[in-house]
Amino acid sequence: MSRWDDVYIGLCKKILEEGHEVENRTGVNTIKIPSFHFSLDVGKEFPILTTKQLFIRQAVLEMLWIYQAQSNDVRWLQERNVHIWDKWMINENGDWLDENTGRVLKHFDPKYVHTIGTAYGYIVRKYHLIDKLIDSLRNDPEDRRRVVSLWQDCELDNAVLPSCVWSSEWDVTDGKLNVLVHQRSCDVPLGLPFNVTQYAVLLCMLAQVCGYEPGTLDWSIKDAHIYVNQVDGIKEQIRRYDENGSLPAPKLWLNPEIKDFYDFDSGTKLSDVRLEGYEHMGKISFALTQ
Template structure:
C-alpha cells in the first residue's frame, strides 16, 4: 500500500483504538487523540489516498482560492462548482446561521455578505503572505524565517471560523523545498485527505516557480478526531487498507510551462494539474459536521 495510505490509516486506527470520546461545540461527539505527527516524502509519489477516492480538482481550487486568489468570497468557489465553504457563507443580512436550524451563530456587518469574514484568503491578501514567501525563496534560499501564519489575533473575531491549518514553515535543503504544516484541529475522515493533497500540490507549484525540487512535508496535528457518525466509514477504509490488493501511488503532473504562481490555472477545469496513474478503491461518504 502507498506510504500515505499507511500513515493515514495508522492514524485512524490509533484514534479508534486509543482515542477518548468527548463533547464539542458541534453537538456531535468525537473520538480524539491529543496530537499526531507524520512525514511524507514527495519522492515516494503524490499523497492521494488509494483506500478511497480523492477529488483533486476541488482540493486544488480551494488552496488556490486561499493562496493564489487570496479571496474570502465563497462565490469564487461556487462559480467553479466547489461547495466546500457553502455552510460557512455569511448571508446577505450579515448573519451566519446554522444551516439546519436557522439559528444565528455569528453576526457581521452586511458588507461581509458572501464571504467567510477576515479568514484565510483575507489574511493572505492583507499581509501579502504568498508574495513574501516566493520572493524569499528566490532571493534567499537559506532564510530560516519563512513562517506563513493565518493565525492573526486581530482578525479572529471577525472571521466565521479560525483557521484549522493555521501555519506553515518552509525551508530549502540541498535544492529541495520542504514544508512543515501545523493544524490545530483535524477532522481525519473528511479534512485531512483534502488538506494533505492541497499542501502537496502547493509545495510542488511553489517549488516549480522557484526552480527547486519538491521535498518533504512534516505534518503536526493537535486534536486529531473522528466524529462518531463517521466511525463506520472509517472502519471500512481501514478494512480496505488491510485486506484489499495494493494500489500504486499516483504521480502529479504540473504544467511545466508555468513559471509564475499566479499563472497556474484556477478556472473550473483546473487544467494546470492532474493525477497520473491514480487507482483507488472507490468513494466513501462521511458526515460533514459544522
C-alpha cells in the same frame, strides 16, 4: 504502494483504539487523540489516498482560492462547482446560520456578505503572505524566517471559522523545498485527506516556479478527531486496507511551462494540474459537521 495510506490508516486505527469521546461546539461528539505527527517525501511519492477516492480538482481549487486568488468569497468556489464552504458562508443579512435550525450563530458586518469573514485567503492577501514567501524562496534560499501564519489574533473575531491548518514553515535544503504544516484541529475523515494533498500540490507548484525540487511534507496535528457519525465510514476504509493493502501512488503532473505561481489555471478545468495513474477503491461518504 501508497505510504500516505499506510500513515493515514495507522492514524485512524489509533484514534478508534486509543481515543477519547468528547463533546465540542458542534453538538456532535468526536473521538480524539491529543496530537499526531508524520512525514512524507513528496519528491518520491505524491500523497493522495487510494483506499478511498479523493477529488483532486476540488482540493486544489480550494487551495488556490486561499493562496492564489487570496479570497474569502465563497462564491468564487461555487462558480467552480466547489461547495465545501457553503455551510460557513455569511448570508445577505450578515448572519452565519445553523444549517439545521436556522438560528443565527454569529452576526457580521454586512461587508462580509457571501464570505467566511477575515480568515484564510483574506489573511493571505492582507499580509502579502504568499508574495513574501515566493520572494524569499527566490532571493534568499537560506532564510530561516519563512513562517506563513493564517492565525492573526486581530482577525479572529471577524472570522466564521478560524483557520484549522493555520501555519506553515518553509525551508530549502540541498536544492529541495520542504514544508512543515501545523493544524490546530483535524477532521481526519474529511479534512486531512484534502489538506495533505493540497499542501503537497502547493509544495510542488512553489518548487517549480522557484527553481527547486519537491522535498518533504511534515505534518503536525493538535486534536486529531473522528466525529461519531463518521465511524462507520472509517471502519469501511480500514477494512479495505486490511483486506487489500493500498494501491500504487499516482504521479502529479504540473504544466512545466508555468513559471509564475499566479499563472496556474484556477478555472473550472484546472488545466495545469492532473494526476496520472490514479487508482482508488471508490468513494466513501462522510458527514460534514458544521
